[in-house]
Amino acid sequence: xxxxxxxxxxxxxxGDGFCGWPTSLHLSNLGHEVxxxxxxxxxxxxxxxxxxxxxxIQPIGTRLKVWEEVSGNKxxxxxxxxxxxxxxxxxxxxxxxxDAIVHFAEQRSAPYSMKSSKHKRYTxxxxxxxxxxxxxxxxxxxxxxxxxHLGTMGVYGYGTAGMKIPEGYLxxxxxxxxxxxxxxxxxxxxxxxxxxxMTKSQDQLLFQYYNKNDNLRITDLHQGIVWGTNTxxxxxxxxxxxxxxxxxxxxxxxxxxxxxxxxGYPITVHGTGGQTRAFIHIQDTVRCIELALENAPTRDERVxxxxxxxxxxxxxxLAKLVSEMTDGDIAYVSNPRKEAAENELHVKxxxxxxxxxxxxxxxxxxxxxxxxxxxxxxxxxxxxxxxxTSTWTKEQKPGIPx
Amino acid sequence: xxxxxxxxxxxxxxGDGFCGWPTSLHLSNLGHEVxxxxxxxxxxxxxxxxxxxxxxIQPIGTRLKVWEEVSGNKxxxxxxxxxxxxxxxxxxxxxxxxDAIVHFAEQRSAPYSMKSSKHKRYTxxxxxxxxxxxxxxxxxxxxxxxxxHLGTMGVYGYGTAGMKIPEGYLxxxxxxxxxxxxxxxxxxxxxxxxxxxMTKSQDQLLFQYYNKNDNLRITDLHQGIVWGTNTxxxxxxxxxxxxxxxxxxxxxxxxxxxxxxxxGYPITVHGTGGQTRAFIHIQDTVRCIELALENAPTRDERVxxxxxxxxxxxxxxLAKLVSEMTDGDIAYVSNPRKEAAENELHVKxxxxxxxxxxxxxxxxxxxxxxxxxxxxxxxxxxxxxxxxTSTWTKEQKPGIPx
Numbered sequence: 001x002x003x004x005x006x007x008x009x010x011x012x013x014x015g016d017g018f019c020g021w022p023t024s025l026h027l028s029n030l031g032h033e034v035x036x037x038x039x040x041x042x043x044x045x046x047x048x049x050x051x052x053x054x055x056x057i058q059p060i061g062t063r064l065k066v067w068e069e070v071s072g073n074k075x076x077x078x079x080x081x082x083x084x085x086x087x088x089x090x091x092x093x094x095x096x097x098x099d100a101i102v103h104f105a106e107q108r109s110a111p112y113s114m115k116s117s118k119h120k121r122y123t124x125x126x127x128x129x130x131x132x133x134x135x136x137x138x139x140x141x142x143x144x145x146x147x148x149h150l151g152t153m154g155v156y157g158y159g160t161a162g163m164k165i166p167e168g169y170l171x172x173x174x175x176x177x178x179x180x181x182x183x184x185x186x187x188x189x190x191x192x193x194x195x196x197x198m199t200k201s202q203d204q205l206l207f208q209y210y211n212k213n214d215n216l217r218i219t220d221l222h223q224g225i226v227w228g229t230n231t232x233x234x235x236x237x238x239x240x241x242x243x244x245x246x247x248x249x250x251x252x253x254x255x256x257x258x259x260x261x262x263x264g265y266p267i268t269v270h271g272t273g274g275q276t277r278a279f280i281h282i283q284d285t286v287r288c289i290e291l292a293l294e295n296a297p298t299r300d301e302r303v304x305x306x307x308x309x310x311x312x313x314x315x316x317x318l319a320k321l322v323s324e325m326t327d328g329d330i331a332y333v334s335n336p337r338k339e340a341a342e343n344e345l346h347v348k349x350x351x352x353x354x355x356x357x358x359x360x361x362x363x364x365x366x367x368x369x370x371x372x373x374x375x376x377x378x379x380x381x382x383x384x385x386x387x388x389t390s391t392w393t394k395e396q397k398p399g400i401p402x
Numbered sequence: 403x404x405x406x407x408x409x410x411x412x413x414x415x416x417g418d419g420f421c422g423w424p425t426s427l428h429l430s431n432l433g434h435e436v437x438x439x440x441x442x443x444x445x446x447x448x449x450x451x452x453x454x455x456x457x458x459i460q461p462i463g464t465r466l467k468v469w470e471e472v473s474g475n476k477x478x479x480x481x482x483x484x485x486x487x488x489x490x491x492x493x494x495x496x497x498x499x500x501d502a503i504v505h506f507a508e509q510r511s512a513p514y515s516m517k518s519s520k521h522k523r524y525t526x527x528x529x530x531x532x533x534x535x536x537x538x539x540x541x542x543x544x545x546x547x548x549x550x551h552l553g554t555m556g557v558y559g560y561g562t563a564g565m566k567i568p569e570g571y572l573x574x575x576x577x578x579x580x581x582x583x584x585x586x587x588x589x590x591x592x593x594x595x596x597x598x599x600m601t602k603s604q605d606q607l608l609f610q611y612y613n614k615n616d617n618l619r620i621t622d623l624h625q626g627i628v629w630g631t632n633t634x635x636x637x638x639x640x641x642x643x644x645x646x647x648x649x650x651x652x653x654x655x656x657x658x659x660x661x662x663x664x665x666g667y668p669i670t671v672h673g674t675g676g677q678t679r680a681f682i683h684i685q686d687t688v689r690c691i692e693l694a695l696e697n698a699p700t701r702d703e704r705v706x707x708x709x710x711x712x713x714x715x716x717x718x719x720l721a722k723l724v725s726e727m728t729d730g731d732i733a734y735v736s737n738p739r740k741e742a743a744e745n746e747l748h749v750k751x752x753x754x755x756x757x758x759x760x761x762x763x764x765x766x767x768x769x770x771x772x773x774x775x776x777x778x779x780x781x782x783x784x785x786x787x788x789x790x791t792s793t794w795t796k797e798q799k800p801g802i803p804x
Contacts, residue, residue: 086523117538121488124534125527128604132526136519162578172574173583176564177748181575189588190607191614198611202530202604205592209600212593213740213794338615346579392615 008293009033009096011145013082013134014104015075016060017042018243019150019226019285023102025233025240026286027293028073035076035096036060037089038105041126042243045112051247051385054259054377055229058239066239083129086137093141100146100293101138105130106199110154111336111390112249113196120195127199128206135210146217146296147207148289153224153278153309153347155201157191164346168222168305193339194392207303215299219292223285224278224309224347227254228365229373231283242282244373246381248388248399254279254318256386258366261328262374263381266401270388271335273316274342278309281360291355307349310359321362326370334397336388410695411435411498413547415484415536416506417477418462419444420645421552421628421687425504427635427642428688429695430475437478437498438462439491440507443528444645447514453649453787456661456779457631460641468641485531488539495543502548502695503540507532508601512556513738513792514651515598521792522597529601530608537612548619548698549609550691555626555680555711555749557603559593566748570624570707595741596794609705617701621694625687626680626711626749629656630767631775633685644684646775648783650790650801656681656720658788660768663730664776665783668803672790673737675718676744680711683762693757709751712761723764728772736799738790 007030015024015036028034040060046052058066064075080088082105106127107113113123131149138145156165170188173181187208190201203220210216234242245251246259260267280288288308297304319330335341388399409432417426417438430436442462448454460468466477482490484507508529509515515525533551540547558567572590575583589610592603605622612618636644647653648661662669682690690710699706721732737743790801 086519090519117488117492117542120538121531121534125531128530129523129527132523136522140519162580162582163576163584164579170576172576174565174572174574177566178564180564182565186591189591192607192611195611198607201607205594205600205603205607209594209597 007031007033008099010035010293011092011096011098011101012036012104013101013130014038014106016040017104018245019282020104021063022231022234022242022282023104023286023289024075025067026231026290028067028075029071029233030290035078035098037078037080037082037092039079039081041107049247049249049385051250051382052380054244054246054380055241055373056377056380057241057243062239066237070236070240082133083126086133089133090137090140093137093143093145097143098145100148100296101134102289103131103134103147103149107196109250110194110196111388113194114392115249115390123195124199128202131203131206135206135216138216139210139214144217144299146219146293148219148292149203149207149221151203151220151222152197152200153222153307154194154197155190155192155204155222156188157193164348165307166348167307167351168220193337211303217297217299217301219297219304219306221288221292221306221308224280225252225254226282226285227252227279228282228360228369231286244377247385249390253277253315257319257322258370258374259381260386261322261326262370263378263383265383265386266329266331267319267323268331268333268387268399268401269316269319270333270337270399271341272332273314273319275315275339276312276343276345277315278312278345278347279362280309281365283360284310284357287357288352291352291357295355306351307347308352309347309349311362312345312347313362321366325367331401333399333401336391336396336399338392338396409433409435410501412695413437413439413494413498413500413503414506415439415503415532416508418442419506420647421684422506423465424633424636424644424684425506425688425691426477427469428633428692430469430477431473431635432692437480437500439480439482439484439494441481441483451649451651451787453652453784454782456646456648456782457643457775458779458782459643459645464641468639472638472642484535485528488535491535492539492542495539495545495547499545500547502550502698503536504691505533505536505549505551509598511652512596512598513790515596516794517651517792525597526601530604533605533608537608537618540618541612541616546619546701548621548695550621550694551605551609551623553605553622553624554599554602555624555709556596556599557592557594557606557624558590559595566750567709568750569709569753570622595739613705619699619701621699621706621708623690623694623708623710626682627654627656628682628684628687629654630684630762630771631657633688646779649787651792655679655717659721659724660772660776661783662788663724663728664772665780665785667785667788668731668733669721669725670733670735670789670801670803671718671721672735672739672801673743674734675716675721677717677741678714678745678747679717680714680747680749681764682711683767685762686712686759689759690754693754693759697757708753709749710754711749711751713764714747714749715764723768727769733803735801735803738793738798738801740794740798
């Protein structure tokens with residue numbers, strides 16, 4: 001126990017982003033020596049989309065200075081494009097020798113990944129090369145670092161015919177030539193719903209291969225949709241505040257509903273809202289990363305997969321909940337995605353619960369989110385950025401209220 | 403029947419390579435209007451490895467000129483890096499509107515893909531971006547072209563516990579929450595044995611996604627190890643001769659054995675030679691592409707997967723066969739690959755047989771290959787390029803005879 005809980009040197013790839021920033025602070029607060037590697041691509045994409053976080057996030061330099069003032073802990077920072085600058089990544093691994101690498105450095109929006117050929121191509125190129133470069137550099141450096149990767153529940157696809165989605169691996173039976181049944185356990189067959197989700201399915205094959213060939217120690221976290229904004233650490237000073245995306249590309253569904261209600265925009269439900277999704281609060285995300293680091297696999301173990309989610313909800317039920325809480329109106333709009341109109345979703349999350357996760361429930365966190373964030377920063381909202389305009393094919397229509 | 407057999411406009415991506423060149427001639431000879439798109443990367447890799455085809459292949463310009471003289475058919479050619487020049491690819495699709503695209507444009511050697519970080523990274527970056535660019539451009543152009551992709555038997559992995567490997571899709575049973583058994587058919591769970599094979603597994607996810615989201619018509623051919631050199635068309639003039647790779651990176655196992663015997667080099671068996679592999683003659687490869695084009699799926703069908711192989715053999719049995727035929731000695735050397743020492747392999751190939759494939763057997767083709775190719779061009783061999791020196795990890799040793 002002492003060994004696994006000792007203070008670690010941790011690289012956080014993509015540590016300036018929505019999940020990466022609060023994770024970096026959380027790990028730093030626990031006493032780990034944190035180094036962020038990030039090319040600030042998420043901020044550059046804000047420039048491209050002419051969109052902005054609802055919350056007033058500070059430049060990374062300010063963030064790190066304030067964190068040191070507040071906590072006394074230094075966090076290192078390198079601006080590196082991990083998809084392109086392999087040599088720099090390798091150099092950092094060889095010189096800093098991290099015990100663990102937390103990998104958030106992928107383009108993470110499904111709608112952004114579907115906007116155009118350029119966006120599809122950027123997402124595939126960036127996500128494949130970053131993940132592969134990290135694995136390749138881990139082998140070349142000869143380090144025994146533990147890689148913790150942020151994956152997505154979306155690799156499973158939705159609609160599982162009465163089955164509870166297991167944590168990464170599926171028990172199956174197949175028939176041998178003799179007619180005998182053979183039991184096997186396989187990586188859950190993926191059915192991704194966007195180019196973004198597809199890249200996370202491809203990541204799984206990279207992890208499986210490097211684990212098999214090079215015995216790399218890897219944990220893959222299949223995360224649900226994150227809601228909420230701040231964590232214990234980002235709450236310590238307004239200049240540490242986390243991003244809150246509300247635009248049609250990067251805003252996650254529940255946060256969008258909260259913001260829409262707060263600014264008097266209709267709560268936009270795509271289609272019937274019959275889609276069931278898995279959710280997790282950002283505070284639980286950072287706690288899950290902590291738990292994943294404490295429970296690293298050995299070199300003889302296969303890739304460890306956790307379902308990182310705490311609740312499932314039907315989108316329409318969430319819209320109604322937010323509507324009741326805020327007196328906001330619901331608008332049923334076209335669904336820009338190509339997906340099943342309705343689906344069931346049952347998910348196992350026993351692994352994190354068994355390791356000590358105590359979930360933040362919607363019930364306790366939602367109202368605080370409305371008053372502390374959505375209403376407080378409503379004045380910063382650009383209403384023109386709210387509709388979801390990225391469509392999955394030419395046949396789909398943007399989700400714009402009439 | 404008339405419609406499916408009409409003359410087509412066909413792009414052959416990677417049409418200057420070992421499979422691409424004879425395929426281009428075969429399709430041209432059938433009356434299809436063929437355009438090769440190739441950046442000549444395979445020739446550049448020969449430069450890098452300081453290796454060369456045993457057979458004296460001609461520059462692409464000479465090849466095409468001779469083909470026109472011999473057959474009266476023109477084949478078009480564009481030198482395009484498909485991983486990088488997306489706009490040029492899109493332009494060619496929009497202006498030439500091919501009925502079909504045959505895609506050989508991937509780095510295809512497992513040992514090359516494992517040589518170093520640089521080679522691993524090149525293989526992932528090239529193969530992912532080429533395949534994705536093609537799919538992306540097909541959607542953006544709005545064409546209804548049929549994509550035929552050369553995949554590999556290697557995505558299945560080896561050792562299938564008494565099961566006959568199906569053609570791409572596996573029937574499984576899983577347990578529902580109620581305890582009830584549910585039957586499903588899934589993409590065969592992959593277990594690739596090298597970075598190269600891993601990229602072909604990733605390709606499958608790209609195909610599955612673009613077929614689902616955009617109804618692209620795609621055929622994926624899971625090909626065995628190709629042996630032989632020439633086809634009916636490449637035999638028409640020596641200047642049309644196909645590549646014969648014998649070096650440790652690009653030479654395929656049976657062709658290497660033939661060449662080793664012909665030049666008086668020991669027949670190098672890796673490990674015990676207990677590995678069982680699937681094989682196909684190059685003449686059958688080109689025939690399979692023809693059949694795949696004739697049997698295109700509709701827009702409502704899922705990705706069509708064929709196992710493109712005709713025989714399975716244990717590597718050691720092949721070594722003995724070649725040894726008996728040529729009086730060559732066998733040398734058992736270290737296996738540079740990380741793989742099972744022995745495996746069984748049973749493969750279904752009913753689909754191509756049902757479409758009319760008449761396999762070329764080892765028995766009829768092998769001796770001709772020794773006398774017509776290996777012995778005739780033995781004088782061109784550089785013996786220093788024969789050993790397999792690319793090792794899968796630092797623990798593996800190169801396959802060099804003592």
